[in-house]
Amino acid sequence: MGKITLRDVGEHVGVSAKTVSNVVNGTGWVKDDLKLRVRAAIVELGYRPNAAARQLRSGRSGMIALALPDLAQPYFAELASAMVRAAEERSITVLISQTNGQADAERRISDGVGIPVMDGLILSALALSVDDLTTRLDSTPIVLLGEHIGVSPFPHVTVDNAAAARAATEHLLAIGCRRIAAIGAQSVAPKETADLRLAGYRAALAAAGIPSDDRLVCIVDKFQRADGAAAADALIASGVEFDAVFAFNDLLALGAMHALAEHGIRVPEDVAVVGFDDIDEGRFASPSLTTVSPDKDAIARAALDLLLEADGLDGEANPSATAVPTTTIPFQIVKRASA
CATH class of the missing domain: 3.40.50.2300 (Response regulator)
Structure with missing residues (x-):
């Protein structure tokens, strides 16, 4: 068969070339089941959009x-x-x-x-x-x-997120912290990053002989400042003892630091805080933020x-x-x- 066209795909599925074009270009409205059928036909027939333009690309x-x-x-x-x-x-x-x-x-x-x-x-x-x-x-x-x-x-x-999170937790352990809260666990996909950082946090605690306390693991919807602040507020309201926070990104850490300050809790004198990402904002926070810095x-x-x-x-x-x-x-x- 020669070059596959939109019309060929449409005839294969039993729809118009325009419908196929809508699926390819993400335009118009196409039912989800029909969209899946069109995409399957595109793959089966080997249709490639803009093929002519791509063939002109000698350089x-x-x-x-x-x-x-x-x-x-x-x-x-x-x-x-x-x-x-x-x-x-x-x-x-x-x-x-x-x-x-x-x-x-x-x-x-x-x-x-x-x-x-x-x-x-x-x-x-x-x-x-x-x-x-x-x-x-x-x-x-x-x-x-x-x-x-x-x-x-x-x-x-x-980046080896598990190893990086473990190193962050080990830093808090090295400065004497023992009740380390983790802010950033997630319950809804995609959550691969959160899962790896949680695993690294738990591995550091286990290596230090410190049991993991689920009350110190805070689940968030997003890695945003407001989520970090809400998690810190919830920790404080729960009455659970903690002397450090490992936040799974810097925005969560900055939000947590804001909430701690609102409650009169000093960083780092009362609670130490470590973030992850090394964003510019963390350098100019008060106090400046200790963090994992991926290159x-x-x-x-x-x-x-x-x-x-x-x-x-x-x-x-x-x-x-x-x-x-x-x-x-x-x-x-x-x-x-x-x-």
């Missing part, structure tokens, strides 16, 4: 896409800035997209829909699965960030290097399809005034 566009869940989160904003700096060093332009962790948005950008032709995609996925990505409509090289997809056929850049510049450089290697974009031969590199980025504990 490179000099652009890549970076898709992150939430640019209002300082960590992701700072990571995007690091990615732009690293790309500029390689004479690459970065198109940045916010997905809000929504499956439709992640799928559209992984399919190459609604964006110019790119040389590659760096994606921090919260909703898509390995199956979603292996059946995507675009063959542009992709590199994954984060923990949601741990094992896949795609290059991956991550965001190293994350950016590693992701770009993997992307450049993925399809010979660096001028070298393509790697073996079975050789899928994963890069684990180092971290350090940055000690400041809060712990």
Whole structure:
């Protein structure tokens, strides 16, 4: 069969080419069951959108896409800035997209829909699965960030969250804390990051011979300041004794510190606080925030290097399809005034 068209897909499913176009481009309104049937036919028939434009690409566009869940989160904003700096060093332009962790948005950008032709995609996925990505409509090289997809056929850049959380908890133990609260556990997916950081916290306590107390583990909906403040308020109201807080990101830590101050609890004299992410805001908090610092510049450089290697974009031969590199980025504990 020659080139597959929208009309071919529509005839296969029994719908119009316009309906297929709506599914491909995320426009109009299509019932969920019909959307699934159309996407299945697209994969079965091997339809590729914008195939002609892609075939014209004898060279490179000099652009890549970076898709992150939430640019209002300082960590992701700072990571995007690091990615732009690293790309500029390689004479690459970065198109940045916010997905809000929504499956439709992640799928559209992984399919190459609604964006110019790119040389590659760096994606921090919260909703898509390995199956979603292996059946995507675009063959542009992709590199994954984060923990949601741990094992896949795609290059991956991550931080050892369990080890980092363990190190943060060990720091609190080393300064004499024994009743360490953990703020940031989550009960609703996606929660891979929270689960890994909780595991590291518990591992540190176990190694120190301190039983884990579920009353000290605070579940939050989001990693935001308000959630950290609410968790600290709840801890105080419960009457449970605690002398430290390990918050699973800096925003939670900053929110907790605000609530502690509102209750007249001094940091670090009464309660020590450690965060995670090393965002700029933490340096200028009062007191300044001790935190886990993943090397965001190293994350950016590693992701770009993997992307450049993925399809010979660096001028070298393509790697073996079975050789899928994963890069684990180092971290350090940055000690400041809060712990």
